[in-house]
Amino acid sequence: MSQEATVHALVSKGEAPSHPQTPPSQAKSFVQYYDRLYEKLGPQAWWPARTPFEVIIGAILTQNTSWTNVERAISNLRRERLLTPLALERVSFARLASLIRSSGYFRQKAKKLKAFVRFLRAEYSSSLARMFRTPTHELREKLLAVHGIGPETADSILLYAGQKETFVVDTYTRRILSRHGFVAEDVPYEELRALIESALPRDVSRYNEFHALLVQVGKHWCRPRGPRCSECPLQPFLESVK
DNA sequence: ATCCGGAGTG
DNA sequence: CACTCGGGAT
Numbered sequence: 001m002s003q004e005a006t007v008h009a010l011v012s013k014g015e016a017p018s019h020p021q022t023p024p025s026q027a028k029s030f031v032q033y034y035d036r037l038y039e040k041l042g043p044q045a046w047w048p049a050r051t052p053f054e055v056i057i058g059a060i061l062t063q064n065t066s067w068t069n070v071e072r073a074i075s076n077l078r079r080e081r082l083l084t085p086l087a088l089e090r091v092s093f094a095r096l097a098s099l100i101r102s103s104g105y106f107r108q109k110a111k112k113l114k115a116f117v118r119f120l121r122a123e124y125s126s127s128l129a130r131m132f133r134t135p136t137h138e139l140r141e142k143l144l145a146v147h148g149i150g151p152e153t154a155d156s157i158l159l160y161a162g163q164k165e166t167f168v169v170d171t172y173t174r175r176i177l178s179r180h181g182f183v184a185e186d187v188p189y190e191e192l193r194a195l196i197e198s199a200l201p202r203d204v205s206r207y208n209e210f211h212a213l214l215v216q217v218g219k220h221w222c223r224p225r226g227p228r229c230s231e232c233p234l235q236p237f238l239e240s241v242k
Numbered sequence: 243a244t245c246c247g248g249a250g251t252g
Numbered sequence: 253c254a255c256t257c258g259g260g261a262t
Binding site: 047060065069148149150151153172215224225 | 258261
């Protein structure tokens with residue numbers, strides 16, 4: 001297994017001195033959004049997980065599910081010493097499903113976990129280090145071909161487990177940015193990802209933080225029903241949209 | 243367009 | 253009670 005690979009990519013190094021290329025029209029806005037949120041909410045130190053493998057398990061378990069439900073499942077797996085690729089391959093489907101029951105969709109997700117560890121062994125001898133040596137674009141395509149890994153999960157794996165420069169779009173991102181008039185609600189995943197990646201400095205810890213900050217906004221203010229715009233940290237930017 | 247699903251919230 | 257959740261497969 002990988003060594004003491006702690007997953008915090010949040011290295012607080014100094015500000016990037018300059019932006020190489022001329023930013024598109026949204027660039028300034030997204031940078032302002034980021035700065036505003038970071039100032040108001042601070043560093044999120046995101047993705048609480050001990051190893052890259054645990055990040056990946058969490059990324060699958062948290063699909064359309066709140067993180068508190070996932071934490072129980074992860075802690076069950078840890079208690080049973082199942083947080084390794086080979087252990088997850090050995091454990092029976094029924095036992096795995098029952099251990100992750102709290103995360104919802106537990107049969108679907110047990111199948112997805114099995115699919116991933118099988119893929120990892122077949123393609124990379126169960127080594128995440130080998131997997132992440134694959135060129136990012138190629139790896140992304142291969143991950144998308146695995147049962148249970150869609151765009152958001154693939155990007156979460158690349159960014160939060162592999163420290164690759166890939167922005168993670170989720171429900172919150174889409175909701176916030178469409179309400180602020182940047183995109184339509186049903187904007188395709190790839191389109192929104194490309195937009196944000198082109199508008200922010202290409203930097204792993206920046207992508208990491210921005211996604212995490214948007215999650216906070218989505219949870220606390222930009223809620224699906226009854227958004228609290230007047231109390232939202234992004235409220236100043238909403239005025240110009242209305 | 244439907245299904246998967248437990249757990250917390252109002 | 254209805255609604256929502258760090259989505260994805262069919």
